[in-house]
Amino acid sequence: xxxxxxxxxxxxxxxxxxxxxxxxxxxxxxxxxIMDSSVMDGRNKWKIGDYFDVYGDISDSIEKIKNxxxxxxxxxxxxxxxxxRMSGGxxxxxxxxxxxxxxxxxxxxIEVIGDAGSYIGTSMSGGxxxxxxRAGDYIGCAxxxxxxxxxxxxxxxxxxxxxxxxxxxxxxxIFIKGNVHSFVGCYMGCGKITLNGIKxxxxxxxxxxxxxxxxxxNFRAPFNFKRVEIKDDFTIYVGDYSVNGKGRIFxxxx
Amino acid sequence: MKILxxxxxxxxxxxxxxxxxxDILIEDGVFVxxxxxxxxxxxxxxxxxxxxxxxxxxxxxxxxxxxxxxxLMRPEDKTIVWNRxxxxxxxxxxxxxxxFLTGYEYALLGYSFVNQPITPPLTAKHTHEELxxxxxxxxxxxxxxxxxxxxxxxxxxxxxxxxxxxxxWMLNATKTYGIKAxxxxxxxxxxxxxxxxSVHERIPKFDIKxxxxxxxxxxxxxxxxxxxxxHVHLNYLGYPGNYEVTLESLKIPKKRMHVAHIxxxxxxxxxxxxxxxxxxxxxxxxxxxxxxxxxxxQVTLDNTTTMTADSPFEQxxxxxxxxxxxxxxxxxxxxxxxxxxxxxxxxSVNSIQWAIGLEIALLSKDLDRLCLTTDHPNAGPFIRYPRxxxxxxxxxxxxxxxxxxxxxxxxxxxxxxxxxxxxxxxSQITRKSSADILGLKSTGIRSAGRADIAKYDIREExxxxxxxxxxxxxxxxxTIIRGEIVVKEKKVVSSKKGVTFYSKREIIDESIExxxxxxxxxxYSVGISNYIVEYPxxxxxx
Numbered sequence: 001x002x003x004x005x006x007x008x009x010x011x012x013x014x015x016x017x018x019x020x021x022x023x024x025x026x027x028x029x030x031x032x033x034i035m036d037s038s039v040m041d042g043r044n045k046w047k048i049g050d051y052f053d054v055y056g057d058i059s060d061s062i063e064k065i066k067n068x069x070x071x072x073x074x075x076x077x078x079x080x081x082x083x084x085r086m087s088g089g090x091x092x093x094x095x096x097x098x099x100x101x102x103x104x105x106x107x108x109x110i111e112v113i114g115d116a117g118s119y120i121g122t123s124m125s126g127g128x129x130x131x132x133x134r135a136g137d138y139i140g141c142a143x144x145x146x147x148x149x150x151x152x153x154x155x156x157x158x159x160x161x162x163x164x165x166x167x168x169x170x171x172x173x174i175f176i177k178g179n180v181h182s183f184v185g186c187y188m189g190c191g192k193i194t195l196n197g198i199k200x201x202x203x204x205x206x207x208x209x210x211x212x213x214x215x216x217x218n219f220r221a222p223f224n225f226k227r228v229e230i231k232d233d234f235t236i237y238v239g240d241y242s243v244n245g246k247g248r249i250f251x252x253x254x
Numbered sequence: 255m256k257i258l259x260x261x262x263x264x265x266x267x268x269x270x271x272x273x274x275x276x277d278i279l280i281e282d283g284v285f286v287x288x289x290x291x292x293x294x295x296x297x298x299x300x301x302x303x304x305x306x307x308x309x310x311x312x313x314x315x316x317x318x319x320x321x322x323x324x325x326l327m328r329p330e331d332k333t334i335v336w337n338r339x340x341x342x343x344x345x346x347x348x349x350x351x352x353x354f355l356t357g358y359e360y361a362l363l364g365y366s367f368v369n370q371p372i373t374p375p376l377t378a379k380h381t382h383e384e385l386x387x388x389x390x391x392x393x394x395x396x397x398x399x400x401x402x403x404x405x406x407x408x409x410x411x412x413x414x415x416x417x418x419x420x421x422x423w424m425l426n427a428t429k430t431y432g433i434k435a436x437x438x439x440x441x442x443x444x445x446x447x448x449x450x451x452s453v454h455e456r457i458p459k460f461d462i463k464x465x466x467x468x469x470x471x472x473x474x475x476x477x478x479x480x481x482x483x484x485h486v487h488l489n490y491l492g493y494p495g496n497y498e499v500t501l502e503s504l505k506i507p508k509k510r511m512h513v514a515h516i517x518x519x520x521x522x523x524x525x526x527x528x529x530x531x532x533x534x535x536x537x538x539x540x541x542x543x544x545x546x547x548x549x550x551x552q553v554t555l556d557n558t559t560t561m562t563a564d565s566p567f568e569q570x571x572x573x574x575x576x577x578x579x580x581x582x583x584x585x586x587x588x589x590x591x592x593x594x595x596x597x598x599x600x601x602s603v604n605s606i607q608w609a610i611g612l613e614i615a616l617l618s619k620d621l622d623r624l625c626l627t628t629d630h631p632n633a634g635p636f637i638r639y640p641r642x643x644x645x646x647x648x649x650x651x652x653x654x655x656x657x658x659x660x661x662x663x664x665x666x667x668x669x670x671x672x673x674x675x676x677x678x679x680x681s682q683i684t685r686k687s688s689a690d691i692l693g694l695k696s697t698g699i700r701s702a703g704r705a706d707i708a709k710y711d712i713r714e715e716x717x718x719x720x721x722x723x724x725x726x727x728x729x730x731x732x733t734i735i736r737g738e739i740v741v742k743e744k745k746v747v748s749s750k751k752g753v754t755f756y757s758k759r760e761i762i763d764e765s766i767e768x769x770x771x772x773x774x775x776x777x778y779s780v781g782i783s784n785y786i787v788e789y790p791x792x793x794x795x796x
Contacts, residue, residue: 043338145330 008074014042023089207247217254268698283737317384364708400435481693515551552611554634
């Protein structure tokens with residue numbers, strides 16, 4: 001099966017609402033039909049064909065969805081909501097991507113070969129998101145207004161990220177290989193975050209449970225965490241004490 | 255515009271039409287017997303489908319400060335999104351929809367009139383601005399006076415004439431329709447750290463009781479002969495075991511009183527564990543007491559936003575749930591609170607609340623004094639009315655829902671009630687009773703009456719099927735307001751502005767104006783000229 005490719009022709013002026021770009025929404029349709037379907041650019045209605053050239057094979061039943069791969073090409077920094085509530089298959093984004101990727105997704109895999117914006121994998125409950133470049137704020141956090149964040153699944157980011165990674169995390173794993181800004185794992189209840197470098201010392205505010213691994217010996221734990229023991233090259237801290245939390249921060253020994 | 259509607263099965267309790275097959279003629283906004291000429295007639299063939307007058311909602315928080323704070327507070331509530339489509343504007347929101355969406359959704363339900371029940375006088379300007387923005391439907395707003403400092407001091411000094419003049423001045427200044435009290439005296443005593451107050455307890459700093467406030471405002475409402483009787487949200491609302499306070503409050507009025515969302519006031523038990531229904535005791539009293547009219551406030555088991563001027567209860571709810579909370583103090587007049595709340599199907603308290611609302615409706619013997627509401631959005635959003643209609647019309651559907659939620663059999667009597675509402679009775683509680691209680695003088699579907707009708711895509715023989723009922727009533731096929739088609743083939747086609755009505759009353763002793771002016775200069779943060787509402791599209795009701 002060939003990849004279903006969306007090649008960007010014109011860069012939109014306003015953020016493009018692409019919540020329909022996910023494998024299951026195209027089952028049994030032809031490339032022409034997809035190009036003819038509507039998409040919202042700001043408050044105006046356009047056709048997908050106005051922005052993209054679409055070609056490739058499309059699966060004809062829901063059983064074959066795990067083999068379906070969608071490839072997006074071009075400067076996609078004005079696109080948002082790709083892979084919302086996605087339940088299988090694969091999306092590969094070649095180029096820089098806008099915001100809101102894989103919200104509420106519960107299965108499948110998304111890979112971004114380039115940088116991405118904010119709200120990656122918010123409230124997701126399964127699947128995998130890999131970003132090869134940098135990313136913005138609120139990764140794996142609760143959807144705006146909600147209290148519970150990502151539940152299951154995995155997010156891997158190879159570059160630097162912004163603030164509030166894993167806000168309200170209730171499960172799953174987040175790996176950040178670059179530098180992280182402030183407020184990692186706020187109000188976290190469960191799950192695991194692994195970090196390399198941190199620019200700002202405030203992590204784990206209001207943390208009730210879960211684990212944060214810091215693979216960087218220069219980092220000093222915040223004062224509302226209590227040091228308990230040293231185990232397997234990691235110093236373990238428990239907190240957040242201000243909310244009687246049982247979360248743990250593991251900091252690598254120098 | 256001339257409209258001819260053929261072969262409609264009409265249900266109109268105002269003219270006692272129970273399912274007669276009729277042809278209906280509309281010309282220039284009114285029903286007629288004969289067209290003046292036969293040019294340009296728009297024809298609708300109903301083929302035996304149901305046609306009613308448009309619905310009237312007596313208690314629904316659709317505009318004002320609290321609703322707006324609710325919108326700001328709940329970005330996660332925007333699960334329903336409407337995109338712009340020609341003249342039809344965009345909008346979003348489930349329990350707190352935006353202004354335009356509110357109008358469109360009401361039109362889709364086949365409603366044409368909504369009463370916005372709380373308007374703190376200081377935010378009347380904002381409320382009217384939002385009401386002006388709501389398209390299609392007509393509106394009224396009620397004036398909130400139950401915790402007003404001036405009202406309380408007039409009552410404690412025994413100055414009844416002054417109180418009457420003050421209320422008249424307020425009605426004229428804020429362009430409101432009737433008087434409302436929310437938890438009378440409750441907010442005043444909360445300011446002095448009393449969590450709740452019963453009707454016969456003393457309010458600190460004022461030598462009065464909540465029962466005095468109810469008595470005085472009910473008397474003022476009657477003396478001013480306002481079209482809508484005194485509208486009250488009773489004390490102890492929402493607490494387990496509050497039915498005794500309710501029964502005592504129901505004995506207070508001398509002439510007429512409308513009790514809002516009675517479901518929240520019909521609770522038995524000592525705490526949330528022993529929480530149970532006392533709808534039978536409350537309804538026994540209401541069936542006897544002809545002075546009282548009620549609306550239900552049916553819980554629909556949704557994720558919703560509670561908003562009321564009863565700040566003490568909202569604080570209690572915040573402590574109970576730990577959700578986000580906003581509390582507002584409106585200087586010298588009242589307070590307001592907003593807390594999101596999820597009526598969960600797996601929680602027995604919420605399931606019992608659901609059952610109580612239905613029990614109240616089903617135990618009612620006089621449907622002219624009962625209105626269908628959800629106290630939107632406190633017990634559920636108004637778009638759930640069709641589901642409530644299906645629950646009321648089908649015992650099978652009620653039992654099916656009761657099986658899927660956590661409803662303890664011993665704590666309610668819902669299972670023992672076999673009554674099923676007919677479509678005529680449904681039109682009574684959604685149309686006639688609300689129109690009567692609001693004093694709208696609706697003439698129903700009769701020659702020369704205002705042409706407000708809704709046609710639903712359902713036949714009489716399909717009324718046995720609850721799913722079909724819910725689907726049909728959620729989306730009217732045609733809604734015609736003032737003789738103009740606003741919903742056509744299940745789609746909204748118009749964004750026309752509605753009208754807001756208010757009651758104007760004469761001030762007898764004009765010295766009150768000077769007194770109010772001094773009061774404003776001394777106590778208020780705004781000047782009197784910035785307080786008075788003057789907008790177009792607000793009409794005096796005759």
